[in-house]
Amino acid sequence: MARSRNPNRDKAYEIYKDHNGEISPKKISELIGENVNNIRNWKSSDKWDEQLREDTRAGAPKGNQNAKGSKGSPGNVHNYKHGLYTSEDRYTKKNLKRMLPTDVLNLMGELEEESPVDKLWRSILLQEARIIRMQKISHVKNKKDITKELKKVSEGNNYTEEYEIQFAWDKENNNITAQSKAMDTLAKMIEKYDKMIHANWDLVTEEQKLRIEVLKSKLGVKDNNNKSISKLESILAEIKK
Known part of the structure; x- marks a missing residue:
């Protein structure tokens, strides 16, 4: 009679797969109460590493319950949760070093020291810089300011060139639309900054509280968008309460 x-043989492999192969036979033996030598023999004879690569390429079948209830080992990148429920503790330096270039890791290390308020403020400054740069690039000199851009060339017996021509009023209209959207985005970012400041009023610095007023004074000179200025005025009024 066959034995x-x-x-535990199948169970041991499922644990090995759930941990993406980053678990020792000894640890598996402790989890399921099996002899560690049996685990080592199963790993070798069943060719777990080859099977793991095949399973990874194929993906788990629909309705697979094998890994249900298994949380994976600490730092296991295949067990990350996503969206609003992501735990930052799961992104260990060991795993990040395998996934990201060194310069990106160094930059992340510097950014970790910033508070959420400072991160948002940096984004506000970047958005303001983009608006200023956009104004310089898209400046319309006068009503005779025409842009002629080569769009298409047809070669052969009948060589032709197709151009796109933008007249001054076209460019000015596009600039106004783009700037209005950019200013609206900036205003929303400032509103969010204001809410974060008020939510942590006792923890933020005076510098952080005064930043919006500094930004408003800059925008008052450069921007003619009354709607955006009105939004900024209402934000400042709330801050001063």
Whole structure:
């Protein structure tokens, strides 16, 4: 009579797969209460590493319950949760070093020291810089300011060139639309900054509280968008309460 298959054999491999191969036979033996030598033999004879690569390429079948209830080992990148429920503790330096270039890791290390308020403020400054740069690039000199851009060339017996021509009023209209959207985005970012300041009023610095007023004074000179200025005025009024 043939010897029945040890149920721990399949269970051991599932644990190995759930941990993406980053777990020792000794640890598996402790989890399921099996002899560590058996685990090592199963790993070798069943070719777990080859099977793991095949399973990774194929993906788990629909309705697979094998890994249900298994949380994976600490730092296991295949067990990350996503969206609003992501735990930053799961992104260990060991795993990040394998996934990201060194310069990106160094930059992340510097950014970790910033508070959420400072991160948002940096984004506000970047948005303001983009608006200023956009104004310089898209400046319309006068009503005779025409842009002629080559769009298409047809070669052969009948060589032709197709151009796109933008007249001054076209460019000015596009600039106004783009700037209005950019200013609206900036205003929303400032509103969010204001809410974060008020939510942590006792923890933020005076510098952080005064930043919006500094930004408003800059925008008052450069911007003619009354709607955006009105939004900024209302934000400042709330801050001063």
